[in-house]
Every structure is written in C-alpha cells, then in structure tokens.
Amino acid sequence: MKRYRLLIFDMDGTLYDQRALRLRMVWEVGRYYFCHPRKWLDVAILLVFRWQRERQRFWSRQGVVFEQLQYEQTARFLSVPAERVRQVVRCWMFERPLRWLPDMGDAVLLAFLRRQPVGRLAIYSDYPAREKALCLGLTTPCIFASTDEVINAMKPSPQGIRVILEQMAAAPEDCLMVGDRDDRDGEAARCAGVDFLLLPQEKKMRRAVVAELVRTQE
Numbered sequence: 001m002k003r004y005r006l007l008i009f010d011m012d013g014t015l016y017d018q019r020a021l022r023l024r025m026v027w028e029v030g031r032y033y034f035c036h037p038r039k040w041l042d043v044a045i046l047l048v049f050r051w052q053r054e055r056q057r058f059w060s061r062q063g064v065v066f067e068q069l070q071y072e073q074t075a076r077f078l079s080v081p082a083e084r085v086r087q088v089v090r091c092w093m094f095e096r097p098l099r100w101l102p103d104m105g106d107a108v109l110l111a112f113l114r115r116q117p118v119g120r121l122a123i124y125s126d127y128p129a130r131e132k133a134l135c136l137g138l139t140t141p142c143i144f145a146s147t148d149e150v151i152n153a154m155k156p157s158p159q160g161i162r163v164i165l166e167q168m169a170a171a172p173e174d175c176l177m178v179g180d181r182d183d184r185d186g187e188a189a190r191c192a193g194v195d196f197l198l199l200p201q202e203k204k205m206r207r208a209v210v211a212e213l214v215r216t217q218e
Contacts (some may be wrong), residue, residue, distance in 0.1 A: 006170040009113065009162065010179035011125035011132055014199055016104045018180075023102050028211070041080065046090045047073045048057075066154070067147040094128060101135040108207070110136055112214045118142070122164050124125060124177075126154050126184075142168065150195040156187035161194055178213070 012018050019085045031041055052073050071089070075082040076157075101201040113121055114137060122142040123129055130143045144164055146154045157216060165172060172193035179185025180199045189196035 001197075001212065004149040005174040005216055006120060006122065006165075006176070007116065007178045007217065008122045008124050008164055008175060008194070010181075011129040011179075012127065013180035014178060014185075015109060015113075015123075015136055016132075016137075017106075020104050021097055021100055024096055027093065027169055028096065033060055041078070042077060042088045042092075045074060045080065045085050046092055048077050048091055049085060049093075050154055052077070055200060065149075067098050067154060094131070098131055101132060102137075105136045108205075108209065108214065109210050112210075112217070113138055113140075115218075116140070117170065122168060124164060148175065150217045155184040156191065158188050158191035161188055161192035165192070165194075176217075194197050 026148075026153055028186075029043060029046070049070065053070055070084045071082045074085045078085075111194060118140065119142075121140050122144060123133055123138070123140065124144045125132075126146040128145050128147060130145075133140070133143055143163075144151065144160060146152075146160055148160075148163075151160045151163050155165065161175075161177065162169075165175060173195075175194045176197060177185060177189035177192075177194050178197045180201070182196075182198050186196045186198060197209070199209055
C-alpha cells in the first residue's frame with residue numbers, strides 16, 4: 001500500500017463498533033418505552049425513518065433537500081408532524097448514543113488518526129459526525145456529512161468525496177477512502193476514482209488490516 005496524501009474515513013462502523021452501539025440503544029429504547037407505553041409511536045418513527053433512509057439511499061435529485069425530505073416522508077407515512085420525527089430521531093440517533101461512543105471506539109485506529117496533521121485527514125459520514133468525532137477525541141476540522149448543503153447526496157453517490165477532494169485540494173489518485181461497507185463507502189470511492197480500503201467485521205482480520213494501514217501511512 002502506498003502512502004497517501006489524503007485519508008478519508010467513514011464514521012459509523014469504521015471508527016467505532018456500530019453493532020455494539022446499536023445493541024446498547026435497542027436496550028435503552030426498549031427500557032424507556034416500556035416505562036412510557038403511551039409514547040410507543042416514537043419506536044415506529046425510528047423504524048420507519050431507518051427504513052426510508054435505506055430504501056432511498058441515493059437521495060440526490062435536483063432541487064430536493066433530502067435532509068428535510070427524509071423527515072417529511074416518515075411523517076406522511078405515520079401521519080405525524082415532521083417536527084416530531086425530527087425530535088425523536090435527534091434524541092435517539094444523534095444525541096443519546098454519544099455517551100457510549102468513547103467506550104466503543106477503535107483505540108488503535110483513533111490513536112493513529114489523532115496523530116494526523118490538519119489537511120491530511122477528513123471524516124465523511126452519511127449522518128452528522130462532528131459531535132461523534134469530538135466524543136472519540138478527534139478534533140480535525142475536516143468533517144463532512146451527506147446532509148451538508150454542498151453535498152446533499154448519500155453514499156454510494158460520489159458527490160461527497162468529490163466535494164472533499166475539491167475543498168482539500170487533493171487529486172483522486174492521492175486519496176484513500178477507508179470504510180466498513182463496500183456497497184456504500186467502496187462504491188462511492190470507486191465512482192470518484194479514489195482507492196478504497198475495506199475494514200473487515202471480524203475482529204482478528206480487522207486488527208491486521210488496521211495494523212497494516214497504520215504501518216504504511218505513518
């Protein structure tokens with residue numbers, strides 16, 4: 001593996017154990033709504049929101065702001081106000097998980113990222129990632145989300161990577177995208193002409209890949 005000028009890292013499932021976090025949140029959601037049964041519609045909001053996002057993962061149409069559209073579609077499906085959808089999603093998907101992130105990060109990978117100079121590292125997620133990055137001890141200013149107005153498209157659209165390359169003045173051949181999903185991160189990288197490194201789910205294999213990445217990019 002050659003040494004790259006720019007490293008772009010996916011957030012969810014790449015920098016922390018996403019499966020463990022989801023299990024923790026399922027337990028928290030179940031416990032909370034067992035004690036508040038009149039609010040069980042919130043659980044349906046979360047399930048439909050995730051389903052809508054997976055079903056329409058490109059979200060790239062001229063004149064459409066998909067961040068608002070995703071809340072409106074869930075609201076119409078369940079006949080609830082879009083603002084309620086936004087509040088429930090913000091609470092259970094963006095805010096409450098933050099408390100658990102520091103214990104679920106990939107320690108070796110995060111230590112490597114903290115050593116990178118400004119301008120060499122970018123984080124790119126389909127979800128807002130700035131607060132997650134801070135919880136993981138990452139202070140890089142180069143954090144991008146598919147919901148950013150200048151991107152407005154989810155992976156595997158290459159739009160986000162193209163925006164990052166332009167804003168960081170990097171050529172595709174000098175960039176490596178690192179992620180945990182070949183169908184999302186990998187396809188976006190290939191469409192943008194960028195090399196891609198897949199981090200395996202199996203822990204032993206993942207440790208080996210991370211070790212090789214650190215060795216070649218230090």
